[in-house]
Amino acid sequence: MSEPSAVHTTDAGEASGWRRSAACSGLSPAVVFARRAADAAPALRACARCPVQRQCEETVAPADTWFDGVSAGRLWRNGQPVALDGTHR
Structure with a gap:
């Protein structure tokens, strides 16, 4: 089963540009969409060094x-x- 996309935008090119630069881009959707801190820890660590947090x-x-x-x-x-x-x- 596929996880929902976190991106809601009409400009797919712009969205995919920053998403490729995101530190979490190679992580499993199960980690990025986790509800518990322990499960989300790899994504939270990736965010700490991510160049596109604002986007x-x-x-x-x-x-x-x-x-x-x-x-x-x-x-x-x-x-x-x-x-x-x-x-x-």
């Missing part, structure tokens, strides 16, 4: 789309950032 957050718009998974260095559940280590990131 990721703007395109995914996690707070506006009830997103579940990792976007722009944060783990999101139902569009809300998940507290990691006792703080919101």
